[in-house]
Amino acid sequence: MKVAIAGATGFVGTRLVARLHQDNAEIIVLTRNPERARRVLPASTFPRANVVHYDPKQSGNWQQAISGCTGVVNLAGTPIADQRWTPTYKQSILESRQVTTAKLVEAIEQASEKPSVLVNASAVGYYGTSETTAFDESSPPGRDFLAQVCQQWEERAHRVEAAGVRLAILRFGIVLGPGGALGKMLTPFQFFAGGPIGSGRQWVSWVHRDDVVQLIVEALSNPAFSGVYNATAPNPVRMNTLCQTLGEVMHRPSWLPVPAFALELLLGEGATVVLDGQQVLPKHTLSAGFEYRYETVKPALQAALAEFG
Template sequence: MLAWHDYNGGFKMKLLLTGGTGLIGSELVKRLRNQYQITVKTRSPSKAYRQLGHDIHAIKDLNEIKDIGDFAAVINLQGEGIADKRWSATQRERIEQSRWRVTRKLAEMIQAAEQPPEVFISGSAIGFYGDQGDTRVTETKNEPTDEFAHRLCAEWERLAKTSENGKTRVCLTRTGVVLSRHGGALQQMITPYKFGLGGPLGDGKQMMSWIHIDDMIGALEHMLSNADCHGVYNATAPQPVSNEEFSQSLARAMGKPHFMRVPAWVLKLALGDMSHMLLTGQAVLPERLQEAGFRFRYPAIKDALKACV
């Protein structure tokens, strides 16, 4: 295996990352660049170099890789933003294929390698569980509901599992709402609060499973370096909250009032089927991450939001 790279007089393990210019991927590059020589698969290599720096290697197509066994690790985070546009039939297809195609290709490359990578970490999301009300769910205790988000994630995970070959550890990360001061869902949420118009969505009872970006990156690092890690992991903080509690905590963190409420019918009118994702939820617990010895830096929503805003 040629998983080591002679880099400026020293040696680094090689890592392949898809989705490297996204919220999680770009932070991961910052954290891992001193340990790994990172290759980023991206639609725009020039953008990747501007955003991530010139000590990475950017490629536009996985076919540019002759042997994926040259990499010690592969992390797959690529996918069209699920909340970027209304869920038309075309947009649903785009959301699905942006995840499924790259995952299928990576799994095929790993299976074909004579000496495959040591670890393959592939993204998923807590949408796998569907609407769960206030029922607490874990990786092993859950009954998913049959809806778009579940079908999307179930196939995404199934494709990743086809890479299993007895040599490569495969980890699947079911990620919650990632909180960061540098983009992502939170930066879209805070706009009405800046004008004193913040408040819960619908009745506010739907559960939100979230994770601070530092813990998200830490969890990926933990899976990457811990040889005992394999299978599904919920990448969520251990204290999920209702949308009401989340919005109250956000208002307090920003020093803003909390009295507005966005009616469910307004969301349905504005967002169509996508509103279902905002008006329902899951209380997802990171049972396997904690059993694997991972400790959260931000287990409580109050501290996480204070760090972000």
């Protein structure tokens, strides 16, 4: 198997590279910053990973690296909760996904030896937010900014199907592992000052990083995987439960709520990512026979925390 990955240097991508490498795959790391990519994915550890510089906004020679690959995985995009959502930042959240996806699809269309599959990330933000509704893959999209981003991201990916290439869209929940959202939540707990964020009633549709990686691997290798799959665990929890369980696993109290206004001050409109959630169920993923390693949140948190070292 030979797989090209955009966004391979990120939280999910690095784990995916390690997994594919272990499976003896050849990997093309498409990156905007090869020097950084080689630090994150050293050649000594990953000799079968070839780093290719690309400008995801431009067509170019990098697109030739796609030819001859078995599959392409698209995980690229500006992080959504790292900065205050200024108009420029929102534009970057949207464009980085739209344009990168469009250029990858263009590369696949033009390849002399076409990959047979594109596995494209999306997010549970597709559904909008709700404290009461449960969403599955057949639910309609929401109307807020992230829902629009996800729709446009997926719309660009769908264009690959016209070239006869199989498409699997994975709508990621909050990925639990050593870093990502969990990394940001840990510090207050370590200092005995952890607690629920905002009302605590918002849903968190979480998934362990190893399950996301396994789902990507199955979507790459199993021709039956086609369409949209929620990459979320079958048992989403409310924020209160997540923080309570995190406290238990860390042997720390979960008592000091983080008020909504503090996050709004920090992230502006972007605070919605943590303050408002959605209950998302992986109906299609389960009916496809996918077996989760982490179905409930406590063992997932235990495993993720063990990896922080």
